[in-house]
Amino acid sequence: MNSQKFQISVRGLVEFVYRSGHLDMRFQSKSKMADGIKIHQKIQKSQGIDYQAEVTLQKNILIEDNSGSVELLVNGRADGILETDEGFIIDEIKGTSQFLEEIEVDTHPLHWAQAKIYGAIYSEQNDLEEIQIQLTYAHFESNEIKRLRQRFTRDELMQFLHDTVKLYKKWLFFKRDWKLKRDSSLDTLEFPFDNYRAGQRPLAVSIYNTIKDGGVLYAEAPTGTGKTMSTLFPSIKSMSQGFVDRIFYLSAKTITKVVAEEAIELLYSSSAGKMRLKALTLTAKEKICLNEKVTCYPEKCPYALSYFDKSLDALWDIIVNERTFNKDIIIKYAEKHKVCPYEFSLDCALFSDVIICDYNYAFDPRVYLRRFFEFPTENYVFLVDEAHNLVDRARTMYSAEIHKDKFFDVKKKLQKNDKSISKALDGINKMFLNVRKKCDEKGIYVHDDEISDVYEQVKKRAAVFEKWLSENHQAEFYDDILELYFDIIGYMRISELYDHGYSFYMVEGDKPSTVVKLFNVNPSSQLKRFIDNSKATIFFSATLSPLKYYSTLLTGEMEPKALALPSPFDTNRRKLMFATDVSVKFKDRTDAIPKIVEYIHQMASAKCGNYMVFFPSYSYMQQIHELFQALYGFKYDIIRQRRELNDEEKADFLNEFELGAARHTSLDSQSLIGFAVLGGHFSEGIDLKGDLLIGVMVIGVGLPMISFENNLIKNYFDYELSNGFEFAYQYPGVNKVMQSAGRVIRSEEDRGVVVLIDQRYQTPYYRRTLPRDWGKCFTAIDSFEKQLKVFWEDYS
Secondary structure: OOOEEEEEEHHHHHHHHOOOOOOOOOOOOOHHHHHHHHHHHHHHHOOOOOEEEEEEEEEEEEEEEOOEEEEEEEEEEEEEEEEEOOEEEEEEEEEEOOOHHHOOOOOOHHHHHHHHHHHHHHHHHOOOOEEEEEEEEEEOOOOOEEEEEEEEEHHHHHHHHHHHHHHHHHHHHHHHHHHHHHHHHHHOOOOOOOOOOOOHHHHHHHHHHHHHHOEEEEEEOOOOOOHHHHHHHHHHHHHHOOOOOEEEEEEOOHHHHHHHHHHHHHHHHHOOOOOOOOEEEOOOHHHHOOOOOOOOOOOOOOOOOOHHHHHHHHHHHHHHHOOEEOHHHHHHHHHHHOOOHHHHHHHHHHHOOEEEEEOHHHHOOOOOOHHHHOOOOOOEEEEEOOHHHHHHHHHHHOOEEEEHHHHHHHHHHOOOOOHHHHHHHHHHHHHHHHHHHHOOOOOEEEEOOOOHHHHHHHHHHHHHHHHHHHHOOOOOOHHHHHHHHHHHHHHHHHHHHOOOOEEEEEEOOOOOOOEEEEEEOOOHHHHHHHHOOOOEEEEEEOOOOOHHHHHHHHOOOOOOOEEEOOOOOOHHHEEEEEEOOOOOOHHHHHHHHHHHHHHHHHHHHHOOOEEEEEEOOHHHHHHHHHHHHHHHHHHOEEEEOOOOOOHHHHHHHHHHHHHHHHHOOOOOOOOEEEEEEOOOOOOOOOOOOHHHOOEEEEEOOOOOOOOHHHHHHHHHHHHHOOOHHHHHHHHHHHHHHHHHHOOOOOOOOOOEEEEEEOHHHHOHHHHOOOOHHHOOOEEOHHHHHHHHHHHHHOOO
16 A cells, blocks of 8 residues: 655644643734744845755655554745854744843744754755754844754754654544545545536536636526535545545635535435545634633633643544534533633644635635645635625725724823833824825825835834733733734734735824725735635635626636526526616615605515515615505514624524414415615525515615725726726625525525616616526516516416
């Protein structure tokens, strides 16, 4: 039998096997993430021509046991290698906010471990009897440098390397044995249904081939295609062929993560329990924390206390005994071993074949999974569910802002003895005063280039914040200072990414509410950097039209690889009408209210059942609700979406549709009408099949509100592509309309009506953005009710 091959980075290896101590997330220096590269480069350039920077080192190690062998490739990049009269020196550079005088030889054993492995590999490859290992610490604030150096023989370093690998051996052989079981079970895995739905097979084949060949695929698959199974099944099958090592199922919503979990469970049950696949669902820290308040430091959290001393035992326990790592199972083992469930779930990811998680774990520069993506060593596949949501999410991920009033408020709370932090706040306040002089008479400044002085000034104060936070854990205003610090670091990090896809702006409001923002208009270049961490990325959704809009904003491709599938359902089971005798333009909305109320009444009275009406805003929904309630409140059960809803309240709203469908079996029941906001919680991602929802009405064309930032998007794309209005307003609006309309027909047995109300739907400008199979069924109030009754009579 040939040896299986695995790969691990030097840093990943030492941080895994030599972990120890407490989990303390109360404060950790973050500026090193923004400054680390510059510090490395500065030191490397200062060392002269004999200094080799960023030297790639790797070694294959054959590890054997009674059942076979494993080949482990250990690789990494040494920061520097210097040849001197005294021999060769391996240099490992670390930026730090710690006082240099506090750093001794035994302060950071992990740093020595990493450098010693580099030394072992280099000394063996170059036949050196001995070599010096040097740790170079550079202080972020003072730029002072401290060097620690030790001399080792090649035999000592090689022994250390083999001892380190020996500590990893049982984990490595577990991976080997699991991979053999997994691939064998997946090789015979069959599609869990007797037949493919229309469109499912070509979608699955396209995804499999994309994973095999690598690249990006845009897949528009309407509701009912079975997108989740059509993407997961070929991705999982590709594992047994060696095309992919790990699958990331990425989504913005809890409900779609649940659907992915259910799809994996279905594959497991359809294989009679023979499938071997470890699947993890990552849950946000706030939702999985076992404390009443998230307090990630050992003095107040028993699960953070000695976390790294307990975590490997907990990890071994769960990976040996479980195949699914969902929230409940993670909590069960976290409580058993007294470890932080959130950090524990991240450790479980190392031994998971499928990771179901939010977009930000793959794409957000602040929180992405560095253990996988900082130095990728495997072939990853990104399955991006509901990909139309990624545009706005990406803009948020890659934007950053700082507010003058937040600094001002904290300054007022400080005590007189907080001189250093007070002085830093004064410096940032002065910066705001200086840069806002650039604002025009309206208090606005916009430019393609950022004002570099903002970055320089906040960077200058970041180290002061770090020092204060590291020394004042019990301070009364600690959390306020910490929040400001994260704002500063977030701004610095995004500033490092700033490119042609950004706009810099400053808005001066009522004193002292000046806002400075790095606004990401076009996220494609930023997303592309993270997408490049994958072998293949699949963007899929029921609505990815027009393709040019999404490909421009997600990857920047003008002619991407794409697949657009027709609806698998009988279109005769859906009655789609455009009520074009009503104008819902903002200036006409008040006059339109009586006719819209009558349309809602006629829809709900044509057949007793559950309906939803989507409005362009909360205020407009309120106005129509008041008149509808006054005229027809006695005839219908009416529920209305509130502005702020927690998870329980969202569930209660949807539960009303279950109750309504049950009531409709009696002769004296009345229709249920849910009033909701277009683009809100209930316009996508909900699955009300059969009688749970038989009609949807959408008021307006979904245009986002005219806003300062939307106009920045418009101006950007007017310049880049001469279609700014479409990119800023029309395309996002029509997508919301299509998502809302898609709530009705969710299965082959469903039937229902979709009514779109607005004169603009009959114009060519909007017709060309709608799906081709939507037709041109225009109606008016005087014939509307008759058409509905004819439709329902056909199915009576």
